[in-house]
Amino acid sequence: MSNERRLAAIMFTDIVGYSAMMHKDEKGSLEILNRHRSILEARTAAHYGKVIHYYGDGSLSIYNSSIEAVTCAIEMQQAYNSNPKVPLRIGIHLGDIVIGDGEVYGDGVNVASRIETLGIPGCIMISKRIQEDLISHPEFHHISMGKFEFKNIPNPLEVFAITNEGLAIPNKNKITGKLKEKDVINSLAVLPFADYSQEKDQAWLTEGMTNALTHELRKISSLTVPSSTTMRTYKGSDKTLPEIANELNVDAIIEGSALKINDSVHITATLINANDKSLWSDAYEIGMEYFYVLNHNIAQKITQEIDIALTPADSTRFTTPSLVHPGAIEADLKGFKIFIEAYTIEQVKEAVEYFKQAIKLDSSFALPYAHLSQAYFWYHYFCESSPLESLALSESANNKALQLDPKLALAYLNRFYEQYYIKWNWEEALKVLEKAQSLSVDDLDVLYGFLFYYISTGKFDKAFETLEKIRKINPNSLAYWTNKVLVQFHSRDLEGVLESAAKGIKIFPHEAILELQMWSLSFLGRHDEAVDVARKILNNEAGVIPHRRGEIGCIFARAGLKDEALQQLDIIQKLNVKYKYIDPIPTGLLYMGLGDMDMAMHYIEKGFEMRSPIWMVFAKRAPPYDPMRGDPRFEKLIQKLKFP
Missing domain, CATH: 3.30.70.1230 (Nucleotide cyclase, GGDEF domain)
Incomplete structure (x- = not known):
């Protein structure tokens, strides 16, 4: 038939x-x-x-x-x-x-x-x-x-x-049925956007785009997104997308480009799975005032493409931003790029001027107020003002940011640092940090805040749990290795510090890791090795901030190198004339190393009075204070700090 x-x-x-x-x-x-x-x-x-x-x-x-x-x-x-x-x-x-x-x-x-x-x-x-x-x-x-x-x-x-x-x-x-199996995407990474400007001078825009899109995607609780800091290491990388996805253990990658021509911004974005298959792509031409709106819309489109459902809490965070003056956005992005890369007070002040320019152009734009608050807060670190002076400037700008945008996670994070580092209001610090976390899921800076809080309060189990979260979001980064040795040092795992520092320094020979390696070697009685590390720090001029000289002097003194310790003390005294503020506590540590406990206590008490931010929050457990423990004067000071 x-x-x-x-x-x-x-x-x-x-x-x-x-x-x-x-x-x-x-x-x-x-x-x-x-x-x-x-x-x-x-x-x-x-x-x-x-x-x-x-x-x-x-x-x-x-x-x-x-x-x-x-x-x-x-x-x-x-x-x-x-x-x-x-x-x-x-x-x-x-x-x-x-x-x-x-x-x-x-x-x-x-x-x-x-x-x-x-x-x-x-x-x-x-x-x-x-x-x-x-x-x-x-x-x-x-x-x-x-x-x-x-x-x-x-x-x-x-x-x-x-x-x-x-x-x-x-x-x-x-709807369900006999459909093709979709790529299951529970994690993705945003590669640094390419700068297609002729002069290659629009990194402020491409990095701003990368940061903003990452920030939007990280508002979704069921989606794991590595930090912009992690992704910065892949800028200009010749690795294939599958190789990058495998290294980061993510299911997909977003790559794109950004270019500003006159008043228009040209943006492309592509979502690619771990097998190098394009899942979605689009191109946009917008006015700069739509910069944050576009990032929100791209993030929203991606969630639809990968079939991610938003929880009620996600929806509260994931709201469409308002339009902002184009010049204000550009000034803020330029200022922020300078600030996050700053090594000197001159660079921080340059960033401040950009933030002020953004505010002048659009006084309703909350973000530059929050960025200005950040910059002001760290003036004390760069010896530009005392902690209390930094606090006053920081709070003024940050209060304005919160007034304009009560859902701005960065502003709550700024308030945490104010309450934690300078006011020592532990209960309020934790409260505002939890608020910041509710507005930005597992934001790295928020996680750092929890890590520091747990170290200060002796909750080391939680500190290590938080460190593991940081590792997953920001693997093999300077921040991860620095914070790992920090937790190990304060939990008195000194051998662990040396093991981690050896690994971290191979990738990032940074003073923050070297400093804790130096202290650990000294407390383990390996004074010659500690001195060698101290000399490495001294040989890098950028790493020898005035505060650090007191620590190095202490290491010299503990190793019996009294003359070299006194030499650092002399330099500090001269720098006190040059700078508006130098943290007095490291000078106290130097005297401690010399065995002069009265002078050591004098400078530690002075640090308490001046609200020394970094050294006081760790005073209850930090090993460098050990020679003072049991001294009634020191124990009384610890009681005044009212650690929880």
Whole structure:
């Protein structure tokens, strides 16, 4: 018998949950099955169709037209809705079929069978080709359910639901069926955006774009996103995207570019899975005032593409930003780039001027106030002002930031540092830090805050838990290694400090790691090695901030190098004339190393009076204070700090 090829409306039906029915009530289930078949056959014959096959609790039938097939389906569902009800779903598609030897073949059959699986009891799902035939028939109502990628079907297909009275309509967000397995993406990284400017002088824009998009994506609690700091190490990398994804243990990568031409910003963004397959891409041309709005929209689009659901808390954080004066955004981005890379007070002051310029251009823009607060707060670190003077400047700017934007996580983080480092208000510090965390999920700077708080209060289990979170977000970074040795040092795992420092220094020979390596060697009695590390720090002029000379002098004194210790003391005394503020506590440590406990206590008490930020918050447990422990004067000072 020869095969017959023809165009037909193909209908698949399926009784939902039939197997479960059989287990509960075999007789009732058979009654429903027979009812399904009898109504199907009667209605199909009435509309000039033909039942080709029964598949257990399902069926395949064909019709001469879309109109006949859909009319038949509506009548069937209306009949099945009376008792005993038949929980049937129906899928219909118009396509080529081949009939031969009692069988029906063809791509159209596959499509119809896939469409049926998207349905729910009482519904009728149709393909785009069926929907097009219904447009001139107003008696049929329908709604698009969206486009779907089906197993073994090469291209996405749009599917519709018939919405005539009495029919069930699936929830678009809960549709399931024989769909292609989507890439499961629970983590992604934003690569540094490329700078396509001719002079390569728009790093402020590309880094700002990277930071802003990362910040938006990190508001989603179910999505793991490495920090911008981590991603900065991949700038200009010749590694492939799969290699980077593997190193970071992420499911996908976002790469893009940003270029400012006159008043327009041109941006591209592409989402690529770990196997180097492009999942989504788009290009934009916007005015600078839409910078933060665009980042929000890109983040929103990506969450839709990877099918990430927002929790109520996520939705509270994930709100559309307001438009901002374009010049204010540019000034703030330029200032922030300078600030995060600053090694000198001159650089910090340059950043401050940019933040002030941003505020002048748009006084309703909260972010530059928060950035200004950050910069002012660290004036004391660069010896530009005392901690209390820094605090006054920082609080003034930060209060304005919070007034303008009560949901600005950075402003709460700034308040934490004010309360923690200078006011020593432990309860309030923890409260505002938790508020910052609620507004920005596992933000790295917030995690650093928790880490410092746990070290100060002796909660080392929590400190190590927080360190592990930092490692996952910011692996193999300077911040991770610095904080790892910090926790180990204060928990008195000095051998652990040396092991971690040796690994960290190979990648980042930074003074912050060398300093704790130096102290650990000294307390382990390895004084010659401690002195060697101290000399390394002295040889790097950028790393020899005035505060650090007191520590180095202490190490020299502990090693019996009294003359070199006194030399550092002389330098500190001269620097006190040059600078507006030098933390007195490291000078106290130097005297401690020399064995002059009265002078040591004098400078430690002076540090308390001046609100020495870094050394006082760790005073209860930091090893360098050990020679003073038991001294009534020191113990009284610790009581005044009221550690929890």
